[in-house]
């Protein structure tokens with residue numbers, strides 16, 4: 470009995486010490502974004518556009534990359550009052566040659582890259598057997614391959630500078646296995662794993678990685694019907710400006726992981742790690758025929 474009690478107190482103490490050490494662990498010095506060169510993919514809309522605005526407001530020099538040149542130019546006009554340097558590079562990031570050209574043009578113009586933001590992405594939802602295989606391939610390429618390849622191209626530049634920051638925009642679906650989004654979840658788990666592994670690989674080089682896990686965010690990625698469905702089920706949907714602002718604060722503070730989407734999402738990430746059975750039960754209850762039908766209608770529309 471006494472041994473049991475000691476064991477319980479011992480584990481409680483060890484747990485408390487572990488959390489305290491995590492809380493107090495030295496963080497690298499706060500990043501000052503003034504004049505820093507920031508390359509943002511997916512900058513033509515949604516979270517990427519909001520990130521461009523938030524970086525510009527902090528005086529960073531910003532490189533905007535996506536396919537739609539007109540949308541990038543519109544973002545340039547929006548942020549020019551805040552920053553002296555904006556470079557627009559229209560490119561399809563699933564193409565290796567175009568990726569290499571983006572990095573070349575960025576370095577030719579500014580001579581360095583201080584922050585790389587891997588934001589460009591797409592989504593796909595529905596029962597696996599109904600999904601278009603070509604879209605699955607494009608999704609894997611853009612959401613995962615592009616993140617890895619662009620990081621691989623930028624890393625030597627940052628290693629030479631002995632400093633750099635990489636922000637990967639993953640998703641809550643990169644820590645929670647959300648049903649009916651299997652290929653998307655696969656890419657986002659990939660981004661989480663890639664970020665975690667690379668952080669260990671390059672520890673001590675002066676390069677820092679922040680993984681951002683947005684919850685549902687009101688961007689072009691979610692159509693109005695999806696938004697209505699989410700609202701009906703009580704899901705929190707955030708504004709991209711709020712997501713961008715929180716992501717940048719996390720980057721500045723040197724946080725390894727920024728979980729957005731409110732308490733619900735944080736609980737989800739915690740439960741997936743420590744109590745997966747609970748989440749299995751949750752999805753059994755939550756995956757109602759109404760939710761399935763709603764999502765399937767969206768996919769067909």
Ligand SMILES: NC(=O)c1ccc[n+]([C@@H]2O[C@H](COP(=O)([O-])OP(=O)(O)OC[C@H]3O[C@@H](n4cnc5c(N)ncnc54)[C@H](OP(=O)(O)O)[C@@H]3O)[C@@H](O)[C@H]2O)c1
Pocket residue numbers: 510511512513514515516517534535536537538540560561562563588589590591592611638639640641682683684685686687688689690691
């Ligand atoms: N919205 C959400 O609920 C949510 C939740 C969790 C995570 N996220 C993640 O947040 C990131 C941004 O998504 P968002 O919600 O802001 O959606 P979005 O508004 O649709 O933005 C996607 C961006 O990716 C760019 N893009 C797409 N294909 C590209 C390609 N082949 N080459 C270059 N750029 C390409 C798009 O620009 P062009 O079309 O001009 O190329 C656009 O700027 C994604 O990684 C997404 O997975 C979103």
